[in-house]
Amino acid sequence: MREINQPGYHHGNLRRVIIDAALRAIGESGPAGWSLRELARRAGVSHAAPAYHFGDKTGLLTAVAAEGFQLFADSLVSAGDDVFEVGVAYVRFAVGHRPYFEVMFRPELYRTDDPDLRSARERAAQVLVTCGAKLSPSPEQERLTTIAAWSLTHGFAHLWLNGSLSESAHGDPETIARSLVRLVFGPGSVQ
Amino acid sequence: MREINQPGYHHGNLRRVIIDAALRAIGESGPAGWSLRELARRAGVSHAAPAYHFGDKTGLLTAVAAEGFQLFADSLVSAGDDVFEVGVAYVRFAVGHRPYFEVMFRPELYRTDDPDLRSARERAAQVLVTCGAKLSPSPEQERLTTIAAWSLTHGFAHLWLNGSLSESAHGDPETIARSLVRLVFGPGSVQ
DNA sequence: TGTACATCAGTGAACGCGCGTTCACTGATGTAC
DNA sequence: TGTACATCAGTGAACGCGCGTTCACTGATGTAC
Numbered sequence: 173m174r175e176i177n178q179p180g181y182h183h184g185n186l187r188r189v190i191i192d193a194a195l196r197a198i199g200e201s202g203p204a205g206w207s208l209r210e211l212a213r214r215a216g217v218s219h220a221a222p223a224y225h226f227g228d229k230t231g232l233l234t235a236v237a238a239e240g241f242q243l244f245a246d247s248l249v250s251a252g253d254d255v256f257e258v259g260v261a262y263v264r265f266a267v268g269h270r271p272y273f274e275v276m277f278r279p280e281l282y283r284t285d286d287p288d289l290r291s292a293r294e295r296a297a298q299v300l301v302t303c304g305a306k307l308s309p310s311p312e313q314e315r316l317t318t319i320a321a322w323s324l325t326h327g328f329a330h331l332w333l334n335g336s337l338s339e340s341a342h343g344d345p346e347t348i349a350r351s352l353v354r355l356v357f358g359p360g361s362v363q
Numbered sequence: 364m365r366e367i368n369q370p371g372y373h374h375g376n377l378r379r380v381i382i383d384a385a386l387r388a389i390g391e392s393g394p395a396g397w398s399l400r401e402l403a404r405r406a407g408v409s410h411a412a413p414a415y416h417f418g419d420k421t422g423l424l425t426a427v428a429a430e431g432f433q434l435f436a437d438s439l440v441s442a443g444d445d446v447f448e449v450g451v452a453y454v455r456f457a458v459g460h461r462p463y464f465e466v467m468f469r470p471e472l473y474r475t476d477d478p479d480l481r482s483a484r485e486r487a488a489q490v491l492v493t494c495g496a497k498l499s500p501s502p503e504q505e506r507l508t509t510i511a512a513w514s515l516t517h518g519f520a521h522l523w524l525n526g527s528l529s530e531s532a533h534g535d536p537e538t539i540a541r542s543l544v545r546l547v548f549g550p551g552s553v554q
Numbered sequence: 555t556g557t558a559c560a561t562c563a564g565t566g567a568a569c570g571c572g573c574g575t576t577c578a579c580t581g582a583t584g585t586a587c
Numbered sequence: 588t589g590t591a592c593a594t595c596a597g598t599g600a601a602c603g604c605g606c607g608t609t610c611a612c613t614g615a616t617g618t619a620c
Contacts (some may be wrong), residue, residue, distance in 0.1 A: 182582050182596055202471055204395035207573060218598045223575075268399075277525050280393055297531075311548065318534055319519065320543050324511065327518020334468050340488075341510055352511050355504065355613090356547055373563055373615050398606060409565045414608075416563090 187225050188213045191239065193233055196253060198271035203281055233275055234282040234289065241292035248299040255303040256353045259325045263349035266329035273333070277326075277343030307357050324356055325349065364461065378416050380406050385423055389462035394424060394472055424466055425473040425480065431463030439490040442536035446494040447544045450516045454540035457520035462523070468517075498548050515547055516540065 185215040193214040208229055212219040212232070226232040244265050251261035266273045275281055282289070304318025331337050332345050341348055374380070384405040388397040399420055403410040419421040435456050442452035456498045466472055473480070496507025522528050523536050532539055 184596085186596075207450060209573065219573095220577095220599075221576085228574080230439075241516065277521070279526055279528065295431070301531075304603060316542055316546055318537075319522075319528065319539070320515065320547050323518035323522060323543065324515045324547075325518070326522055327514035327516070329518075330468070330521055331514060331517055335470055336468065337510065340492075340506060348507075351507055352514065355507055356511050356515075375563085377563075400606065410606095411566075411608085411610095412564060419607080 183217065186215070186217060187235075189217075190222050190225060190232070191235060194236055195271040198236070198274060200219060200249060203275050203278065208232070229322045230282060234286050237275045237282045238286055238289035238292060240269065240295060241289055243269060243272065244276065245292050245295040245299070248296055251299075255306050255321075255357070256350065258303050259321065259353040260346055260349050262325040262328045263332070264346050265327075266333060267345050270333060273281065273329070277330075321353075321357065324352065328352060377406070377408060377412060380408075381413050381416060381423065382426060385427055386462040389427070389465060394469065399403060399423070412539065420471060425462065425477050428466045428473045429477055429480035431460065432466045432480055432487060434460060434463065434487040435467065435488070436483050437488055442490075445513075446497050446548070447541065449490060449494050450512065451537055451540050452546040453516040454520045454523070455537050457524060458536050461524060464520070468521075506507050512544070512548065515543065519543060 176359060193211045198215065204241060208222040209219045211232075212222050215221075222232060226235060247261050247265045248258055251258040272329035284290070300322050301314075301318050304321055305314045307321055308314040309321075328337075328345075328349055332341070384402045385397075388402060388405065399413040400410045402423075403413050406412075411422060417426060425522060438456045439449055439451050442449045475481070492505075492514050493508050495512055496505045498512055499505040499508035517527075519536075519540055523532070
């Protein structure tokens with residue numbers, strides 16, 4: 173086993189390095205603002221290397237999205253049984269892993285039939301469904317409540333990230349998210 | 364005054380035609396999936412014409428976003444005093460004017476200092492603030508309630524448009540949106 | 555009403571550039587015996 | 588332990604293409620007198 177990042181003809185870790193370069197590039201200019209050749213330049217490798225590993229840009233973004241959904245599902249799961257904290261974890265992930273988040277919810281950028289990606293996304297969705305069931309005022313409204321909870325946290329995360337709330341919402345997004353879910357789903361509201 | 368769409372050396376309506384071509388292109392492949400040259404081809408004009416009118420792609424997308432926010436503000440205003448119907452109008456606009464919506468909430472695509480754009484966006488925001496005030500359980504929570512209502516409708520619209528809800532939500536998005544805002548903000552909930 | 559001139563709207567040829575893709579190659583690694 | 592061979596990982600030169608930009612131009616429109 174080679175050490176990671178060891179130089180030489182065989183990099184040994186190039187797939188990882190290219191994905192990291194992609195994440196950095198996405199963070200700086202979004203998923204459209206760079207080319208595979210630019211990524212190769214950043215990673216210090218031949219311009220043909222990214223194509224060798226991922227085929228094309230869609231293949232690379234598929235890998236990014238798959239990895240993103242896996243991290244995302246892990247985050248939601250580890251928030252535990254507290255439905256409010258799952259909502260907070262949703263926002264924390266979006267803000268803390270913005271490049272992943274930007275790709276994950278633009279399915280036109282990647283191959284939605286990737287099996288790893290699908291299973292990770294399904295795992296995340298299952299957490300949300302469980303939360304919806306807990307929050308729902310009646311069994312018939314579980315599905316609608318799930319959509320409501322998902323929309324609320326997702327909408328807040330999206331508006332926060334694109335700067336729409338910069339005038340009206342100040343401070344830590346996690347804290348605001350916690351207040352939001354308590355306001356909407358806390359004691360005295362839907363339940 | 365020339366008739367619109369009349370052919371000839373001086374088109375007379377080219378700015379409009381190019382924006383419409385852009386909206387069609389965005390609808391087909393998103394805001395990044397085309398070039399100014401391709402747009403000129405679609406519009407049947409010289410490839411230099413779009414640059415003459417808009418400078419560059421950012422300038423064109425600024426015009427799209429400005430027009431979008433104007434239509435958006437009109438939609439919200441004309442929903443009247445019914446706060447629930449404002450939420451429904453938000454979703455109706457997003458689903459019915461998807462190309463505008465896709466650009467409007469990606470500020471990195473356009474010039475956010477465009478005065479027409481800013482004033483239209485401000486007009487739309489004002490409607491949402493008024494709704495938040497009406498829905499808020501107490502004066503101290505008006506700001507948070509505004510963010511909640513905005514996040515709920517925006518999140519639902521965004522998730523709907525990117526296909527995240529295609530497995531769990533069937534039927535007319537407007538109808539679901541109406542149910543959502545009633546569930547969250549209707550009698551027996553926050554208020 | 556006519557004429558002259560300025561401005562506006564759009565053209566099309568030409569440019570240099572970065573892109574994705576191809577392909578013969580090279581050097582390192584793994585495996586069989 | 589040594590050797591031979593196959594496979595893997597990455598290189599770098601070459602290609603054709605579409606792009607944005609520039610620029611001299613052309614034809615239509617508006618205005619002054």
